[in-house]
Amino acid sequence: MTLSIEEIRQAPKALLHDHLDGGLRPATVVELAEEIGHTLPTRDITQLGExxxxxxxxxxxERYLETFSHTVAVMQTVDSLRRVARECVEDLVDDGVVYAEVRFAPELHTENGLSLDEVVEAVLAGFSEGMTRAxxxxxxxxxxxLLTAMRHAARSMEIAELTVRYRDRGVVGFDIAGAEAGFPPTxxxxxxxYLQRENTRFTIHAGEAFGLPSIWQAIQWCGAHRLGHGVRIVDDITVSEDGTAKLGRLAAYVRDTRLPLELCPSSNLQTGAAESIAEHPIGLLTRLRFRVTVNTDNRLMSATSVSKEMALLSEAFGFGWEDLRWLTINAMKSSFIGFDERLAIIDDVIKPAYAKLIG
Structure with missing residues (x-):
């Protein structure tokens, strides 16, 4: 049975990989651009979303990166950052998300003179407003x-220190993002x-556009607690004609240690990591019981939501409620909040809701 987006929207979901500057509402982009005189490809809201x-x-x-030049341009003030963060929470609530880790790169929002601390405080205030309204x-x-450092820049230690400074005020972890090729995590x-010494959690974008060396470095050199994407781990898996899979040492290590994969199916199609949802490695990785999680990456650029991603997987692989519960609990187990809080969301929110859906 294929589950629809509307059905899935009613179920509680957890989201680990979502970029704040990739999830704005088109209407908000238009309004904020008008306020600062920023030129957009079009001011028609529907056409801009398209x-x-x-x-x-x-x-x-070039065209893909141009999309972020517009969203980042309208996120350079305290008020705009608060608004975008608040609306992000509202949109996730509407999609039935009960837990989310949303990432952004503070260094990208200082063009008009905001300090890194002011950027973080503005976003956290917006998240707080959104949660209060919910x-x-x-x-x-x-x-x-999640505070992100850009891997082509040289500010990662600054952002790591910022992460530790705000970890008791709404920041749950650290990330690096940007082009993998030529900019290894090492x-x-x-x-x-530094983060390890400070007992602080972090994820690393690895194994999206670049292959196994990026994943290996992220885990074995840098100590990543999760892999942002990590889809290219399939390069270390050989599947025979009868469907039997043989895992290489790195793939076996990732599975054996339950290292979470922050998979983003629709986004992977756009970046060329997969040809179609039906051919996406998430099907194989789920069958082999890797610690798979389902994510949006950039909700605006991919015109997606967690419910839509899950509906696509339900259609392509026949995922039912039990599969979606498994994926949701995977994400919740892999989150960067404390054990007691994770367990409370799983036991008090996720499991009771899916028990009703499964029947």
Whole structure:
């Protein structure tokens, strides 16, 4: 039985890989751009939403990066950052998400003079407002921030220190993002070693556009607690004609240690990591019981939501409620909040809701 987006929207979901600057509402982009005189490809809200998706779908890296130049341009003030963060929470609540880790790169939002601390405080304030509004509506959501350093820049230690500074105020972990090729995670080894000494959790974008060496470095050199994407781990898996799979040493290590994979199916199609949802490695990785999680990456650029991603997987692989429960609990187990809080969301929110859906 294929589950629809509307059906899945009613189920509680957890999200680990979502970029704040990749999830704005087109209407908000238009309004904020008008306030600062920023020129957009179009001011028509519907057409702008379509433009973002088409540019991300184009196969051109230049056009894909251009989409972020527009969203980042309108996120340079305290008020705009608060608004975008608040609306992010509202949109996730509407999609039935009960837990989310949303990431952003503070260094990208200082063009108009904001300090790194001011950027973080503005976003955290927006998240707090969104969670308060949800609670007033009788809905539950917990949102934590992941602070991202750009791997082609040299500010990762600054961002790591910022992460530690705000880890008791809404920041739950650290991340590095940006082009993998030519910018290995080991360039930022000092930041990762510092975070380890400070008992702070981190994920690393690895194994999306680049292959196994990126994943190996992220885990074995840098100590990643999760892999951002990690889809290329399939390069270390050989599947015979009868469907039997043989895992290489790295793939076996990832599975054996239950290292979470932050998979983003629709986004992977846009970046060329998979040809179609039906051919996406998530089917194999789920069958082999890797610690698979389902994520959005950039909701605006991929015109997606967690419910839509799960509906696509239900259609392609026949995933039912038990599969979606497994994926959701995987994500919740892999989150960067404390054990007691994770367990409470699993036992009090996720399991009771799926028990009703499964029947």
């Amino acid at each position: 433009w973002f998706q088409e540019a991300a779908d184009s196969g051109s890296l 609670a007033e509506q009788g809905k539950t959501i917990r949102v934590g921030a 360039r930022h080894l000092d930041a990762f070693e």
